[in-house]
Amino acid sequence: MTTNNNIEKQPFTLSVLTEDKAGLLNHITIIFTRRKLNIDSLNVSSTEVSGVSRFTIGLQTTKEMIEKVVKQIRKLVDVLDAFVYEDDQIHYQEIALYKVPTKVFLNGNRIETLVRSNGARILVIEENYIVIEKTGHKEETQEMFNKLEPYGVLEFARSGRVAISMSKRKTSTLLQQLEESTTNKLSLETS
Amino acid sequence: MNTSSLTLEPAERKVSKVLTGAEAVIQSLMAEGVDTIFGYPGGAIMPIYDALYHYEDQVKHILVRHEQGAAHAAQGFSRVTGRTGVCFATSGPGATNLITGIADAQIDSTPLVCITGQVPSTLLGTDAFQETDVVGISMPVTKWNYQVTKAEEIPEAIARAFYIANSGRPGPVLIDITKDAQFGELEFEYKKCERIRSYHPYPNIDFAKVDKAVELINQAKKPYLLIGHGILISEAEKELTDFVEKTGIPFASTLLGLSAFPPDHPMYVGYLGMHGNYGPNIKTNECDLLIAIGMRFDDRVTGNLSKYAKQAKVIHVEIDPAEIDKNVKTDVAINADARQALRALNERVNANSHPEWLAEFKACDKEENEKVTQHELYPKTGEIRMGEVIRRLNEQTNGDAIVVTDVGQHQMVTSRYYKFKQPNSNVTSGGLGTMGFAMPAAMGAKLGQPKKEVIAVIGDGGFQMTLQELGTISQYGINVKMIILNNKFLGMVRQWQQLFFEKRYSFTEMTSPDYQLIAQGYGIEGKKVENRDDLDQSIQTMLNHDGPYLMEVMVEKEGNVFPMVPAGASVSEIRLE
Numbered sequence: 225m226t227t228n229n230n231i232e233k234q235p236f237t238l239s240v241l242t243e244d245k246a247g248l249l250n251h252i253t254i255i256f257t258r259r260k261l262n263i264d265s266l267n268v269s270s271t272e273v274s275g276v277s278r279f280t281i282g283l284q285t286t287k288e289m290i291e292k293v294v295k296q297i298r299k300l301v302d303v304l305d306a307f308v309y310e311d312d313q314i315h316y317q318e319i320a321l322y323k324v325p326t327k328v329f330l331n332g333n334r335i336e337t338l339v340r341s342n343g344a345r346i347l348v349i350e351e352n353y354i355v356i357e358k359t360g361h362k363e364e365t366q367e368m369f370n371k372l373e374p375y376g377v378l379e380f381a382r383s384g385r386v387a388i389s390m391s392k393r394k395t396s397t398l399l400q401q402l403e404e405s406t407t408n409k410l411s412l413e414t415s
Numbered sequence: 416m417n418t419s420s421l422t423l424e425p426a427e428r429k430v431s432k433v434l435t436g437a438e439a440v441i442q443s444l445m446a447e448g449v450d451t452i453f454g455y456p457g458g459a460i461m462p463i464y465d466a467l468y469h470y471e472d473q474v475k476h477i478l479v480r481h482e483q484g485a486a487h488a489a490q491g492f493s494r495v496t497g498r499t500g501v502c503f504a505t506s507g508p509g510a511t512n513l514i515t516g517i518a519d520a521q522i523d524s525t526p527l528v529c530i531t532g533q534v535p536s537t538l539l540g541t542d543a544f545q546e547t548d549v550v551g552i553s554m555p556v557t558k559w560n561y562q563v564t565k566a567e568e569i570p571e572a573i574a575r576a577f578y579i580a581n582s583g584r585p586g587p588v589l590i591d592i593t594k595d596a597q598f599g600e601l602e603f604e605y606k607k608c609e610r611i612r613s614y615h616p617y618p619n620i621d622f623a624k625v626d627k628a629v630e631l632i633n634q635a636k637k638p639y640l641l642i643g644h645g646i647l648i649s650e651a652e653k654e655l656t657d658f659v660e661k662t663g664i665p666f667a668s669t670l671l672g673l674s675a676f677p678p679d680h681p682m683y684v685g686y687l688g689m690h691g692n693y694g695p696n697i698k699t700n701e702c703d704l705l706i707a708i709g710m711r712f713d714d715r716v717t718g719n720l721s722k723y724a725k726q727a728k729v730i731h732v733e734i735d736p737a738e739i740d741k742n743v744k745t746d747v748a749i750n751a752d753a754r755q756a757l758r759a760l761n762e763r764v765n766a767n768s769h770p771e772w773l774a775e776f777k778a779c780d781k782e783e784n785e786k787v788t789q790h791e792l793y794p795k796t797g798e799i800r801m802g803e804v805i806r807r808l809n810e811q812t813n814g815d816a817i818v819v820t821d822v823g824q825h826q827m828v829t830s831r832y833y834k835f836k837q838p839n840s841n842v843t844s845g846g847l848g849t850m851g852f853a854m855p856a857a858m859g860a861k862l863g864q865p866k867k868e869v870i871a872v873i874g875d876g877g878f879q880m881t882l883q884e885l886g887t888i889s890q891y892g893i894n895v896k897m898i899i900l901n902n903k904f905l906g907m908v909r910q911w912q913q914l915f916f917e918k919r920y921s922f923t924e925m926t927s928p929d930y931q932l933i934a935q936g937y938g939i940e941g942k943k944v945e946n947r948d949d950l951d952q953s954i955q956t957m958l959n960h961d962g963p964y965l966m967e968v969m970v971e972k973e974g975n976v977f978p979m980v981p982a983g984a985s986v987s988e989i990r991l992e
Binding site: 242243247250251254258291292295296298299301302303304399402403405406407408409410411412413414415 | 550551554555558559562579582609610611612613614615616617618619620622735736737739740741752754755758759762
């Protein structure tokens with residue numbers, strides 16, 4: 225999956241740890257807008273450390289471009305750190321919800337089999353509709369959609385990607401390092 | 416309204432004082448050592464202006480004629496002092512008028528703290544009178560911005576603003592304060608900001624990289640150094656001359672690097688860029704090692720990147736990590752303050768000299784001098800040329816003045832021919848290229864350095880963009896000298912039209928008012944010069960005049976600035992004529 229080609233577009237996931245501040249989403253997206261880069265998926269959530277948020281941003285671009293973008297994101301005052309990942313460096317998932325008419329379940333067990341064999345589950349059953357939930361990579365949730373479509377999907381929604389890196393880094397350790405760093409003041413040390 | 420003061424116990428009152436948000440703004444600024452503010456009042460910032468009224472004897476406020484002027488004046492003040500420039504504006508149009516100056520400060524790394532009034536927090540988002548989302552609008556052009564909606568946030572917001580604006584790579588910060596926060600009360604206590612955990616302005620230098628750079632420098636046969644604004648910002652002037660004198664490396668400067676070194680230094684070979692000197696441009700593609708310190712490889716310096724210094728190894732010393740490998744790929748990147756990096760390099764590099772290599776630059780100089788410079792500086796016939804005006808100005812001021820330029824031909828000519836001797840004496844709009852910058856920036860510069868001679872050199876186009884600031888100069892008697900180089904054209908655009916658009920002079924011919932009458936209207940003295948023989952005497956009269964002075968010089972209508980690297984061409988394709 226890893227390619228060294230700087231010119232070819234490939235999928236990247238950016239994981240951005242930030243202070244929980246209003247307006248920061250705008251600050252971050254401006255950096256993409258300036259370079260006319262399209263964000264494929266975006267997720268913002270709190271982390272295991274209170275007051276720290278994580279932005280997970282998925283997009284297709286070149287390696288050269290993503291490196292420039294991540295540096296400009298890191299430069300934002302309220303950004304704690306930002307990391308770029310290729311797909312083989314992270315564990316990632318998306319969640320998809322499919323709303324189908326209840327009546328399709330009444331004609332045999334084909335839908336039920338579909339749900340079971342795709343590792344999906346039934347979230348709610350209402351008189352008129354049933355909501356099916358599936359987590360997985362985009363191709364998998366898309367494949368499920370393709371299979372359900374012939375039966376009539378009333379609504380389909382898919383979340384942005386959430387990702388966790390394969391590194392051993394702990395958010396709290398990173399914060400401690402940032403708090404103790406000597407980069408807040410000018411040093412003129414020469415050795 | 417916050418009524419916390421009413422609920423305080425008497426004993427607590429003694430330890431901290433209760434102020435309104437508006438007073439807290441002024442006291443916070445004073446705690447940061449601010450003594451000069453450029454601004455313009457209006458509805459949403461009235462409580463702050465009301466508080467300012469009581470501090471008139473401690474803080475000087477300069478009422479500009481347009482908020483753009485306030486931002487540029489604060490820039491001029493900052494550029495000549497190294498201190499953070501401060502400006503005030505009201506909400507809505509007041510705030511949007513600041514934006515050009517803020518964008519200029521951002522791209523030219525100038526520390527500003529801009530304080531804008533905002534509609535009361537209850538009206539935010541309702542399209543209230545004079546409401547604009549200035550936090551949203553200024554986001555792409557500020558280093559940081561923040562909206563204050565409660566009085567008690569004010570001291571910390573301002574402390575952060577000053578720390579962020581003037582640390583690391585400096586830049587503008589905007590604090591938007593709602594009117595209710597200005598009226599509200601707080602227990603005031605001011606603590607300077609010294610650390611923000613998500614902000615790391617001074618990266619730890621990697622000495623292993625310094626060693627690698629030293630190895631390249633010691634081995635290089637044709638090393639070439641480019642310096643920029645970072646030398647001035649980090650106050651590395653001495654370290655720079657130590658470095659070039661020890662290593663014998665020829666060096667060139669960017670537009671904003673000018674004044675960071677003695678202009679007659681034997682290792683200095685000229686200035687870079689589209690209208691820079693001949694040698695510094697073509698030798699970029701002949702050196703074997705390119706060392707860049709405190710500069711960002713702007714496209715006006717590099718020309719076509721795919722043909723830029725491809726033969727050379729590249730060392731980039733830069734404090735902003737986002738600039739490293741942005742335009743030019745480096746072999747060794749030292750992410751550090753320029754002064755620290757130069758000190759570390761100076762301790763480690765071998766003493767060396769490169770006389771033959773240096774002589775190659777001097778040979779280029781000779782050619783440029785014969786083909787361009789002599790004719791520009793010492794014309795015998797024809798209309799007055801911009802270059803000779805600057806040459807004479809340089810002679811009479813001995814290169815000691817602070818010279819503030821606007822944008823266009825006169826700016827390139829001044830940068831070529833004025834010999835800036837004093838650090839931070841070159842004030843110009845580099846990255847953004849903002850016409851209208853010079854006059855308000857010169858006002859700010861004079862207030863920042865009242866003992867220095869401050870001269871604004873401006874074209875007829877740029878002068879008409881902010882000429883209302885003559886009112887400010889007049890009201891406060893700001894002793895700036897202004898020279899309009901009037902060619903009756905938007906000269907730089909006209910030059911491009913001549914060279915690249917087959918002389919189709921589309922909307923570049925421009926009339927001017929009678930500037931002497933305008934000056935007279937503001938009570939400012941001046942003179943119009945049309946003959947070469949009057950130039951020296953007129954410059955002398957201007958310099959001897961006690962107070963602001965406006966000198967208009969009629970110059971050659973269709974004069975061109977050479978050398979020139981055509982847009983999109985390689986630096987080696989620089990044209991001398």
